[in-house]
């Protein structure tokens with residue numbers, strides 16, 4: 001159970017053992033994003049909550065406006081995709097470096 005908490009699952013635990021780990025990890029990232037308070041583009045306070053898909057409401061200045069379905073702006077999801085894309089080639093590079101070292105030693 002403790003390892004599950006570290007893995008970034010949390011709200012997704014409600015699904016139990018179903019649907020697969022990778023899918024649930026992706027889903028939890030989006031759900032954390034949609035549930036947290038966002039920064040208001042009108043008054044700059046972090047008090048914007050998601051009312052429904054794409055509809056956001058600021059508790060501070062009462063502004064109701066449209067945005068992305070799970071986030072006010074598109075930025076964060078793009079950043080995550082870029083990070084995961086960078087991680088994979090790095091892992092391959094490390095493996096080849098290890099293989100080269102092994103060759104040099106032999």
Ligand SMILES: [Zn+2]
Nearest residue numbers: 040043058061
């Ligand atoms: Zn506001």
